[in-house]
Amino acid sequence: FFTEEKPVVTVRIVNYSVNIMGEVLRPGKYESMSGRMTILDGLAMAGDMTIYGRRDNVKVLRDDGNGELIIYTLNLTDKNMFYSPAFFLEQNDVVYVEPNKSKANSSKYGAAESFRISTLSVLISLITMTTTIFGLLR
Structure with a gap:
């Protein structure tokens, strides 16, 4: 007896990268070897935020797959950030840490x-x- 089973294909991105820019110690492109990366993991890879980074206004720029750019704003001092769709970073996300007023004025x-x-x-x-x-x- 042969049963007709439908094949199941599971695709998982093992190595994916995100770009982290702005007021972090080491801005650049970072890769994750695991299947997931949070905003906190990404910032840790970039050496954390500098003293000039705004923790209440971190931007995550994401392509929605249809060519539209979605911009999420995260407040890292608010516990609700854990529920944001941008808490878990996705392939090719761009994280931008905005400078605070003193840094912006000095520039x-x-x-x-x-x-x-x-x-x-x-x-x-x-x-x-x-x-x-x-x-x-x-």
């Missing part, structure tokens, strides 16, 4: 502004020195 001043401030300081020093020298010569 407003780039190399050009620093050069201008340095140049202005040197000019003021030269004018002061010249005025002092000519004052002593009189």
Whole structure:
């Protein structure tokens, strides 16, 4: 007697990767050898968040499979994050840790502004020195 059994195929992604960016110690692409990775696992692989990272506003960007981008916002200080669909990361997720206000404000001043401030300081020093020298010569 032969019974007609339907074959069952189980597909499991053994090695999958996520990208972790922003205010973490080592931003980059991280692979998981196990079948699962949580947001906490991913952040741990990236060396954890820096002191400038906002723990209440971590973004997980995910492709829904139809070409649409879904953006989840996780508050790592809230116990409800464990129930978020983004708590378990999926293949090709992007985790972005947003900088806090002090880091964001300090980034407003780039190399050009620093050069201008340095140049202005040197000019003021030269004018002061010249005025002092000519004052002593009189």
